[in-house]
Amino acid sequence: MLRKSRNAVYSKLMAGAMTAAIEMRAQVLAGYLALVAFLGLGIGPSAVAAVTDFYFANDAAVGSSISIVVSIAAALSAALLALGIPAYIRKAEREEVWQEQPPAELPARIS
Numbered sequence: 001m002l003r004k005s006r007n008a009v010y011s012k013l014m015a016g017a018m019t020a021a022i023e024m025r026a027q028v029l030a031g032y033l034a035l036v037a038f039l040g041l042g043i044g045p046s047a048v049a050a051v052t053d054f055y056f057a058n059d060a061a062v063g064s065s066i067s068i069v070v071s072i073a074a075a076l077s078a079a080l081l082a083l084g085i086p087a088y089i090r091k092a093e094r095e096e097v098w099q100e101q102p103p104a105e106l107p108a109r110i111s
Helices: 002-019 022-056 059-100
Strands: none
Touching: 022 059
């Protein structure tokens, strides 16, 4: 349940970032990148330390721990990307339909 909601959040963030209005695109991407950076900086080093301590129980195995953590992170990233693609496609199709509509007439200015 938590995994599905987290995947939905990531896919919505990315789809929103790529198809956001021009005025908001930089702010949406900045928020997305900040979220990813904070999660990566918080979880990455802790995961390497946990694998080194609890799986290998040897401080000299840091390189192997990094390899394991990076492999798992790459697999999760690929899975999240695959799960987010349909949401991105739906959002892009809605954007195309919106852009194909003629622009609305602006009201006359009152001086």
